[in-house]
Amino acid sequence: MAKLYFYYSAMNAGKSTSLLQSAFNYRERGMNTIIYSSIIDDRYQIGYVTSRLGINSPAVVFDTKFDFFEDVKSRIKNNTVQCVFVDEAQFLKKVQVRQLCRIVDELDIPVLTYGLRSDFKGEPFEGSIYLLTWADKNQELKTVCHCGKKATMNMRIAEDGSVCEEGDQIAIGGNELYISTCRKHFYEKKPGVIKDVGRNFTYII
Template identity: 55%
Template sequence: MAKLYYYYASMNAGKSSTLLQAAFNYGERGMQVMLWTAALDDRPGFGAISSRIGLNSDAHRFDENSNIHDAVLEEHRETPLACVLIDEAQFLTKDQVWQCARLADEQNIPVLAYGLRTDFQGELFEGSATLLALADSLVELKAVCECGKKATMNLRIDETGKAVSAGKQTEIGGNERYIALCRKHFMQRLGR
């Protein structure tokens, strides 16, 4: 029986590289996968899943209006899929996570979702909250704080490196906008 998996972590934990390694492993065995990523990322390489260590691959793009279930079934009819891999899964809607669960439960297609658990204020994203509630398997990937402890939080920073404590939940950026920290250092940097 297929499962819905959620691999979650703070930034810089290797979520995208782990996803791309899984896709490579399936492909090496002659199995087809379908890759997805959030359409809202407008940085260079938009639409592509890319890791900080240089791995990348093109992917289907989802936004809040995408019907992932139907798109996967359409592709599956043409070429049987061994797995669906979703990067930036925190940006899935609640309904899209339920669609992924249906793919696993009704179509026997494993869905591996990779994403952040919380935003820069320590709040769950809609997609991550629903994945934490519904996934058959939860796997925490580890990142490292500047102190050497496990990083669990994502601190948003400004151009000068100072902590940002307010703003929109979603602001696309990499190392120039976010730092992965343990909770203690996250709170200290925010002055809490």
């Protein structure tokens, strides 16, 4: 029986790498997959899921108006689909998470989604709220804070090296903009010592 999965973590835990590995495993066995990626994720190349390890795969781009159920339904008219993958799932809207549920429940196709649980203010994303609520299985992908504890929060760093507390929820970036920390250091605003992040400063614990 097909299920909806939500794999969540803080930044830089290897979500895209895990997605690409799982999709490769399906294709290696001759199974067809669909990979979706958000149109606003322009860190590397729009229309691709790219991991920090440098591997990538073409993806169907989605925006806030995209209908996942209708897209998959139209595709299976001409070809079977064994699995659906969604990267940057925190950017989904409530209605889109419902569409993914319908893919699982009505089309009997497993859906694997990957994303962040919360933003730089410690607030949940809309997509993550409903995935955590409606998914058949939630699984955390773990990474570490500079103190060695599990990192669960995403700290945004300003140009001058200070910790951001205000701003738009969505700001696309990688190591140059975000640092994963444990809850304690997130609320203490202590990102730790990070070197060679493309900025002219060093973070101090």
